[in-house]
Each structure stands twice: as structure tokens, then as C-alpha cells.
Amino acid sequence: MDSPATTTRPAIAAEASRTIAFQGVPGAYSDLSCRHAYPGWATLPCASFEAAMQAVREGRADLAMLPCENSLAGRVPDIHRLLPDSGLHVVGEHFERVEHCLLAPKGATIGSIRRAHSHPVALGQVLKLLKELDLQPVIEADTAGAAALIAERGSTTDAAIASELAAEIYGLEILRRNVEDETHNTTRFYVMSRTPLRPPYGEGNWVTSFVFRVRNIPAALYKALGGFATNGVNMTKLESYMVGGAFTATQFLADVDGQPDEPGLKRALEELAFFSADLRVLGTYPAHPYRLAQREGN
Structure with missing residues (x-):
């Protein structure tokens, strides 16, 4: 079976800046999806879905990677409302397996951590870990933001639930990998562009x-x-x-x-x-x- 991180990429003009926008901060799962689907492209973090779309409309990015649904959490709010009037076209889809990691500053151990910070959806997907380690869940705005906060504080009693990419960006140790309760946790993304694709008739899926x-x-x-x-x-x-x-x-x-x-x-x-x-x-x-x-x- 092909990995969910494999994608069929739409053609982009040779003079394009090769930049793809996403909602969130560096290290977010959307950032990771951009890097998996378009290796070598620059990723552009944006404060909102609308801002990511605006970056494409203004030419600051060639594409936008926007989550539309998750196999556990269901539909992503706002995306459906924004798509019809965005002025953009769906030119691709990408499926990303969500692999949560338990991240902490250097020097922290499984025994030293007392709290786990992350987005509420992510915290709800690691309930077995929270129970096993008796960790107090602390809600943050997003997963990568939680990793950045933990890195800034440097406390060995605080950890974050976030991606491996977030650990790399913010210099955190990975205490445990794949701590999600369900192994089929997958997010689907729409890839948006200013110009639509013109598929050849009778070829491909x-x-x-x-x-x-x-x-x-x-x-x-x-x-x-x-x-x-x-x-x-x-x-x-x-x-x-x-x-x-x-x-x-x-x-x-x-x-x-x-x-x-x-x-x-x-x-x-x-x-x-x-x-x-x-x-x-x-x-x-x-x-x-x-x-x-x-x-x-x-």
C-alpha cells in the first residue's frame, strides 16, 4: 500500500516561486503535509485558512494546503464555508497520517513530566497516554504552538503532544513516538491554486x-x-x-x-x-x- 504521505502533484509553471501556504505555525501537521507532498518547496505559515488562501490569491504562494477532514475528528470547521467564494480551485488532495509524539525539553524524562500541552483535538487522541503517565492535559491553540511554548519554558515537568517536525524545529526531545490511541488517524487536505487543472480525457483516476x-x-x-x-x-x-x-x-x-x-x-x-x-x-x-x-x- 502506498504511504498516505505520497501525493500526485498538480503541474506548476516553471517560473513559479515554489511556495505553499498553510494555516498554523512552523511544525504544524499542515506544515509537515506540505513538506511531504511538495519536498523542496518553501512553506509559508499563515494565521488563518483565509490568510493562506489570500497568500495564493496575491501570488505570495503558488498553492495552499488546507485540511478538510480527519478520520477521527470529522469535518474541519470553516473550510467548507470558505471554499466556494475563495476564488481558488482544488487541484489536488493529500492524505497525511497523524503521528503524535510526546516532546519535552532536553533533560526531561518520562518520570519527570507532569503536564501535556496541545490542541484539544490532539489531547483527545492520546487519552491512553495521559492515563498511563498520569499527565494533566493543558489546552493550547495548536500542537506546534504548544511545542514552541514548551521549548521556551524549558521546564522538565511540561511536555507537548506534537509532530516530529515540531521537535526538530524547536529543539525538543522525543520521549515517545506514535502515542495516538488510533493508528488510522489520518487527515485529508485540499490543495488549492489560482488556476484549475484541465485533466486529459480518458486518462487516469x-x-x-x-x-x-x-x-x-x-x-x-x-x-x-x-x-x-x-x-x-x-x-x-x-x-x-x-x-x-x-x-x-x-x-x-x-x-x-x-x-x-x-x-x-x-x-x-x-x-x-x-x-x-x-x-x-x-x-x-x-x-x-x-x-x-x-x-x-x-
């Missing part, structure tokens, strides 16, 4: 992502999605979320196999458009090897 809102008529969703079944299109993701704060305004995000030029998907999207108040294709991109390996495993 492709995924198309789009958002839509159905018209306010009876059975609209059922009728809108029927075209994918009748045309033999495999839908791998369908999520709903409210827009504009209205309980009656529901938008859907979907991923399907294929590209819009294929006859089956083209007909399915035409049928979807008929029953939708709004339909926007976010991008078509190569299916990641991790996705294909999971499909074969099923």
Missing part, C-alpha cells in the same frame, strides 16, 4: 468536488442525486451545512469519481443543475494513491 444548493421543492435532493446513480457515478462524499445562518438554507459539498467531460458525470451534473438553485464545481484533481489503495482494500 480523477476526483471532482462541487457545492450545490437544491431548489425548495419536494424531494429535490432525492431527484438531484438520482442522476449519479442512473449514470453510474460513484459519490464518495456528501456533507450538508447551513449557509447564511438560516436553518432553511442548506448547502452540500460532494466528491465524486471522474471528471466533468466524461459522459456519465456530465449528464449527472446537468441533472443536478436542473434541481439546484446553485451549483459550483470547486475543482477536478488526481485521486490520491491512499484513496485508491483504500478502495482496493474494500
Whole structure:
């Protein structure tokens, strides 16, 4: 099976600056994902998802690596709201295995630490470790930020739950590796660009992502999605979320196999458009090897 850190990279113009933006501080899992997917590229830390997108729009970065879902935590908040109006296109996907490490300043030992600092999601993924070592969880804004804080304090009684990259950047010792409770902890990312990909017809495995809102008529969703079944299109993701704060305004995000030029998907999207108040294709991109390996495993 291919490693989740392997990706199919979209083509970038030769004159590009080879910079990829992410949300977080150096050493974050998004930073690690950028380095795995695009080795040799410069990574640009940004304060928010919107700031990472803005860096691409302004040309300070060629791509943005944005997490969209995690196998344990589920959907990443805000991403779905930001994507449709970002002005960017999805040109790739990346799957990153989350491997938490227990990090501490030099001189600390398993016996000396009393507290573990990290993002609340990360702390919730290492409950067995916290119980085994009787560590008090301390919530921080993010994993890499927790590592930076621990390095600055230098206390042998405080540790961080973060990535191996964070240990390298902030000069911390790795007391234990792979301390996560579940080994299938994997995050999926969208790779965003200013220009869309134009996939060659009939070649390769492709995924198309789009958002839509159905018209306010009876059975609209059922009728809108029927075209994918009748045309033999495999839908791998369908999520709903409210827009504009209205309980009656529901938008859907979907991923399907294929590209819009294929006859089956083209007909399915035409049928979807008929029953939708709004339909926007976010991008078509190569299916990641991790996705294909999971499909074969099923």
C-alpha cells in the first residue's frame, strides 16, 4: 500500500516561486503535509485558512494546503464555508497520517513530566497516554504552538503532544513516538491554486468536488442525486451545512469519481443543475494513491 504521505502533484509553471501556504505555525501537521507532498518547496505559515488562501490569491504562494477532514475528528470547521467564494480551485488532495509524539525539553524524562500541552483535538487522541503517565492535559491553540511554548519554558515537568517536525524545529526531545490511541488517524487536505487543472480525457483516476444548493421543492435532493446513480457515478462524499445562518438554507459539498467531460458525470451534473438553485464545481484533481489503495482494500 502506498504511504498516505505520497501525493500526485498538480503541474506548476516553471517560473513559479515554489511556495505553499498553510494555516498554523512552523511544525504544524499542515506544515509537515506540505513538506511531504511538495519536498523542496518553501512553506509559508499563515494565521488563518483565509490568510493562506489570500497568500495564493496575491501570488505570495503558488498553492495552499488546507485540511478538510480527519478520520477521527470529522469535518474541519470553516473550510467548507470558505471554499466556494475563495476564488481558488482544488487541484489536488493529500492524505497525511497523524503521528503524535510526546516532546519535552532536553533533560526531561518520562518520570519527570507532569503536564501535556496541545490542541484539544490532539489531547483527545492520546487519552491512553495521559492515563498511563498520569499527565494533566493543558489546552493550547495548536500542537506546534504548544511545542514552541514548551521549548521556551524549558521546564522538565511540561511536555507537548506534537509532530516530529515540531521537535526538530524547536529543539525538543522525543520521549515517545506514535502515542495516538488510533493508528488510522489520518487527515485529508485540499490543495488549492489560482488556476484549475484541465485533466486529459480518458486518462487516469480523477476526483471532482462541487457545492450545490437544491431548489425548495419536494424531494429535490432525492431527484438531484438520482442522476449519479442512473449514470453510474460513484459519490464518495456528501456533507450538508447551513449557509447564511438560516436553518432553511442548506448547502452540500460532494466528491465524486471522474471528471466533468466524461459522459456519465456530465449528464449527472446537468441533472443536478436542473434541481439546484446553485451549483459550483470547486475543482477536478488526481485521486490520491491512499484513496485508491483504500478502495482496493474494500
